[in-house]
Amino acid sequence: MGELRLMKGNEAIAEAAIRAGCDGYFGYPITPQSEVMEYLMAEKPFERTGMVVLQAESETASINMLYGGAGTGKMVLTSSSSPGISLMQEGISYLAGAELPAVIVNIVRGGPGLGTIQPSQADYFQAVKGGGHGDYHSLVYAPASVQEMCDHVKLAFDKAFEYRTPVMILSDGAIGQMMEKVVLFDQVPRRTDEEIIKQCPWASNGRPKTRNHNIITSLDLDPAGQERVNLKLQAKYREMEKNEVMYEEIMCEDADYLFVAFGLSARICQKSTDLARAKGIKVGLFRPITLFPFPAIQVSNVGNRVKGILVVEMNAGQMIEDVKLSVGCKVKIEHFGRFGGIIPSPDEVVKALEQKIIGG
Amino acid sequence: MEEQFAKTEIRKPENIVYKKTDLMVDRPLSYCPGCGHGTAHRMLMEVLEEMDIADKTIGVSPVGCSVLAYDFLNIDMLGAAHGRAPALATAIKRLWPNHFVFTYQGDGDLAAIGTAETIHACNRGENITIIFINNGIYGMTGGQMAPTTLPGMRSSTSPYGRDVATMGHPLKITELISHLPGVYYVTRQAVHTPNHVRKTKKAIRKALELQKENKGLCFIEIVSNCNSGWKMTPVQSNKWMEENMFPFYQLGDIKVDGKLIELPKTS
Numbered sequence: 001m002g003e004l005r006l007m008k009g010n011e012a013i014a015e016a017a018i019r020a021g022c023d024g025y026f027g028y029p030i031t032p033q034s035e036v037m038e039y040l041m042a043e044k045p046f047e048r049t050g051m052v053v054l055q056a057e058s059e060t061a062s063i064n065m066l067y068g069g070a071g072t073g074k075m076v077l078t079s080s081s082s083p084g085i086s087l088m089q090e091g092i093s094y095l096a097g098a099e100l101p102a103v104i105v106n107i108v109r110g111g112p113g114l115g116t117i118q119p120s121q122a123d124y125f126q127a128v129k130g131g132g133h134g135d136y137h138s139l140v141y142a143p144a145s146v147q148e149m150c151d152h153v154k155l156a157f158d159k160a161f162e163y164r165t166p167v168m169i170l171s172d173g174a175i176g177q178m179m180e181k182v183v184l185f186d187q188v189p190r191r192t193d194e195e196i197i198k199q200c201p202w203a204s205n206g207r208p209k210t211r212n213h214n215i216i217t218s219l220d221l222d223p224a225g226q227e228r229v230n231l232k233l234q235a236k237y238r239e240m241e242k243n244e245v246m247y248e249e250i251m252c253e254d255a256d257y258l259f260v261a262f263g264l265s266a267r268i269c270q271k272s273t274d275l276a277r278a279k280g281i282k283v284g285l286f287r288p289i290t291l292f293p294f295p296a297i298q299v300s301n302v303g304n305r306v307k308g309i310l311v312v313e314m315n316a317g318q319m320i321e322d323v324k325l326s327v328g329c330k331v332k333i334e335h336f337g338r339f340g341g342i343i344p345s346p347d348e349v350v351k352a353l354e355q356k357i358i359g360g
Numbered sequence: 361m362e363e364q365f366a367k368t369e370i371r372k373p374e375n376i377v378y379k380k381t382d383l384m385v386d387r388p389l390s391y392c393p394g395c396g397h398g399t400a401h402r403m404l405m406e407v408l409e410e411m412d413i414a415d416k417t418i419g420v421s422p423v424g425c426s427v428l429a430y431d432f433l434n435i436d437m438l439g440a441a442h443g444r445a446p447a448l449a450t451a452i453k454r455l456w457p458n459h460f461v462f463t464y465q466g467d468g469d470l471a472a473i474g475t476a477e478t479i480h481a482c483n484r485g486e487n488i489t490i491i492f493i494n495n496g497i498y499g500m501t502g503g504q505m506a507p508t509t510l511p512g513m514r515s516s517t518s519p520y521g522r523d524v525a526t527m528g529h530p531l532k533i534t535e536l537i538s539h540l541p542g543v544y545y546v547t548r549q550a551v552h553t554p555n556h557v558r559k560t561k562k563a564i565r566k567a568l569e570l571q572k573e574n575k576g577l578c579f580i581e582i583v584s585n586c587n588s589g590w591k592m593t594p595v596q597s598n599k600w601m602e603e604n605m606f607p608f609y610q611l612g613d614i615k616v617d618g619k620l621i622e623l624p625k626t627s
Contacts, residue, residue: 024455052454057480061447064440064477068448071438072418074455094441193456204436206416206459213385215430217439 003184009149009175010035012182013105016153018045021188023074024052026065031117032173033107036079049190059084063091070100071216073200079105082123092166093132097218101160105169107176110341118341119173124318127170128292137237139167140291142262146180163236174264246289252302255284260323261312262288269312271346296326303327308357312349313337381409383434390428394594396584397426399551403561417460418452420445424466425499443474446481449488460571462489468498471507471533485542485576489567495586503589507531534581538615544576546615550583552598583609
């Protein structure tokens with residue numbers, strides 16, 4: 001078993017990055033995720049593993065630093081919160097277009113605009129449906145605990161390189177700020193430059209006389225060429241849908257009703273499930289862990305066995321669209337959400353289940 | 361047949377006194393005839409060849425006329441989003457500190473949309489080389505006003521001439537960044553005559569040698585023509601450049617060995 005520590009979610013992200021063998025972190029302070037860079041600067045990974053940590057002049061610069069580092073085959077990370085992630089969308093689109101591996105953490109806060117610094121899940125659409133311009137997806141993980149904040153970083157790096165794609169960890173201000181015990185995985189050594197050159201023959205890191213030059217770009221002015229790029233990306237997303245779906249089912253076997261929730265909402269619904277069952281309501285919880293690819297078949301299988309589904313999100317109803325598309329129209333599906341930084345209580349969720357699904 | 365034979369004769373190694381560097385890809389450039397980009401590309405590649413550092417060099421191309429620079433330069437390259445080349449170069453150099461890293465950017469890319477990235481890379485004293493091509497116009501998009509368009513100069517978005525009262529003044533970003541302590545060497549050159557080409561090449565070599573010594577950021581502005589955008593013949597545009605651009609963007613060293621050079625007052 002790895003080292004056991006009590007940590008904030010944001011700190012777990014940072015420590016996991018160092019241990020995963022990350023080569024560089026580039027970021028810009030924004031509440032509620034500033035602890036990521038603060039932890040890194042205090043921890044001096046440049047001395048521990050040789051990892052570069054740099055405070056950029058903006059989120060725009062951070063994401064483009066990621067593009068630069070990723071284009072040379074290095075393992076790079078940035079983190080931000082909603083308004084900063086909006087600024088990064090151009091860069092994420094370029095990462096997807098140029099097929100570069102990078103990990104982006106979004107510790108979501110309430111919006112729109114400057115919004116609030118309190119937790120929210122209102123960036124679901126942005127994270128899952130593309131976000132920037134053009135037809136693309138990021139692989140999206142939704143951790144629901146500090147342990148998963150840690151584990152998803154390592155997983156995200158693995159998948160980013162496997163698929164050569166940007167991967168987003170979609171968390172929120174509560175999971176970023178809350179402290180829980182976490183079992184840290186052991187240090188993975190950073191790859192040497194020689195290993196990187198071998199592992200990433202596509203990367204632009206200096207052309208030896210033995211090969212043609214490598215070009216990292218998302219541009220193809222020839223429509224037929226650009227269509228080929230798009231087809232390749234789409235094929236990659238179909239592969240992800242086949243191989244990368246992750247989800248959790250809690251007390252679904254005998255359930256009459258179902259909560260569907262991700263991240264923090266799923267943590268709340270876990271308690272709501274207990275409360276409802278104490279009242280004699282047989283409810284289960286389905287938690288998507290990957291938001292793209294969405295566990296469509298899995299939620300449909302469970303969803304079509306129950307009498308009604310309540311999708312609980314800290315937004316005005318975003319993931320519910322994917323739940324409805326997956327489950328179809330034979331089962332009643334309603335949404336319960338609080339927004340603007342308000343976290344619903346487990347009681348509130350049970351009440352919503354009773355009113356909107358059971359009584360409704 | 362005779363012609364073919366003559367060519368082969370000339371190509372005998374002992375007869376070659378000058379040839380295109382192998383670091384220029386053998387394909388036609390996408391630039392307009394008369395444009396300075398091709399010459400600037402070649403000088404940069406000749407320096408890499410002479411220093412024998414091509415395998416340790418990573419270049420970043422911009423958005424603008426030279427967006428396809430990576431197709432012509434036979435070295436590993438990354439195409440940046442508009443204006444963000446210095447951010448890419450920052451990360452690349454920090455992650456590959458023993459490599460040579462340069463950006464190649466136009467005036468819209470470097471001095472308008474990318475001003476923040478330019479200034480902050482300069483201010484951090486990143487050990488990179490920035491090659492800045494200033495032709496006072498947006499060439500690729502069809503001749504719109506650039507941050508460096510001269511007062512009164514016509515463009516498709518300043519069809520009656522740049523009115524500084526409403527459109528702002530041309531930005532001397534090279535002078536601006538030369539005041540930052542992280543910047544070690546700043547010079548402004550041109551590539552329209554053999555003499556200027558030689559000086560530009562020397563400046564590029566100097567900048568890359570300084571990069572090897574980790575002296576800080578080196579910045580080379582090349583004032584160039586845009587005969588298409590300026591609606592002139594190549595010859596006319598070079599003359600116009602000498603008469604109008606050079607008095608405003610004065611050629612010569614601006615900062616050497618980390619020290620500013622006193623320049624005579626410009627118009």
